[in-house]
Amino acid sequence: MDAGHFFKVRKRFNIHLSSADEPVIALAGNPNTGKSTLFNSLTGLRQHTGNWPGKTVIITQGEYAFAGRTYKIVDLPGTYSLLARSSDELVARDFICFACPDVTVVVVDATCLERNLNLVLQILEITDKVIVCVNLIDEAERKSIYVNTKALAEELGVPVVEAAARKGIGIEELKSLIRDMVEGKIKTSPRVVRYDDDLEALLDRIQEEIKAWPGSRFINPRWLALRVLDGDESIWEGIRKYWMEESGVLFI
Numbered sequence: 001m002d003a004g005h006f007f008k009v010r011k012r013f014n015i016h017l018s019s020a021d022e023p024v025i026a027l028a029g030n031p032n033t034g035k036s037t038l039f040n041s042l043t044g045l046r047q048h049t050g051n052w053p054g055k056t057v058i059i060t061q062g063e064y065a066f067a068g069r070t071y072k073i074v075d076l077p078g079t080y081s082l083l084a085r086s087s088d089e090l091v092a093r094d095f096i097c098f099a100c101p102d103v104t105v106v107v108v109d110a111t112c113l114e115r116n117l118n119l120v121l122q123i124l125e126i127t128d129k130v131i132v133c134v135n136l137i138d139e140a141e142r143k144s145i146y147v148n149t150k151a152l153a154e155e156l157g158v159p160v161v162e163a164a165a166r167k168g169i170g171i172e173e174l175k176s177l178i179r180d181m182v183e184g185k186i187k188t189s190p191r192v193v194r195y196d197d198d199l200e201a202l203l204d205r206i207q208e209e210i211k212a213w214p215g216s217r218f219i220n221p222r223w224l225a226l227r228v229l230d231g232d233e234s235i236w237e238g239i240r241k242y243w244m245e246e247s248g249v250l251f252i
């Protein structure tokens with residue numbers, strides 16, 4: 001039943017799958033971190049890439065085969081945040097929260113990791129099916145920057161893989177991690193941002209109400225409660241579009 005729901009929602013994003021159980025992998029990340037280059041490495045396609053930000057404005061999709069299974073891969077627009085202030089942010093956010101990719105690979109730039117972690121934490125608030133891909137390690141090495149990926153994975157509570165997408169480095173390891181996550185072999189425990197006690201108490205109350213909705217299993221209730229507190233109107237538009245129109249799921 002849930003697979004059928006997500007099949008319909010994914011179609012709404014023009015993601016065409018051969019069957020409802022074909023895994024969907026999203027590539028998210030700040031602009032210019034090498035998502036499209038990674039996409040090309042994974043799929044063997046030649047999507048145009050360039051070194052200016054904000055280029056990918058539509059969702060590009062492709063496929064790759066690994067160990068006998070086909071994976072659909074979706075290149076999301078580059079964004080610094082998912083607060084849905086721009087159309088790029090809205091598309092990336094709606095895809096992650098409504099189409100529920102089987103894995104979201106967050107591509108981060110090894111040369112300026114800190115700036116990229118804001119988006120990683122925002123995505124970890126929505127989903128625990130995350131792999132962080134620290135790309136541009138060749139560029140980082142050139143600048144004598146070394147990333148302790150083991151410590152980063154422990155801090156974030158999700159797998160971290162190093163890559164230099166332009167040279168095809170790290171691609172096989174990423175594919176194998178994706179397979180393991182899709183098959184449920186990787187248990188993650190994402191770092192959750194905790195707010196002050198009053199806010200947490202309020203979040204608990206809102207979450208309890210959300211959990212009573214028939215559609216609540218399609219979304220992370222804590223994340224939705226945060227959006228409610230934020231006064232984020234755009235989330236209701238998404239719920240109408242992807243739950244009610246696609247699956248007839250009522251939410252009140």
Ligand SMILES: Nc1nc2c(ncn2[C@@H]2O[C@H](COP(=O)(O)OP(=O)(O)OP(=O)(O)O)[C@@H](O)[C@H]2O)c(=O)[nH]1
Pocket residue numbers: 029030031032033034035036037038048049050051052053054055056077078079135136137138139163164165166167
């Ligand atoms: N040195 C090096 N350059 C890379 C690597 N990956 C990507 N690049 C370069 O970084 C630039 C940006 O890459 P894109 O793949 O277009 O980045 P993007 O994340 O898709 O960018 P947006 O779509 O604008 O968000 C291009 O010039 C790539 O060739 C890498 O691993 N090492």
Ligand SMILES: [Mg+2]
Pocket residue numbers: 035036037055056075078
């Ligand atoms: Mg791109």
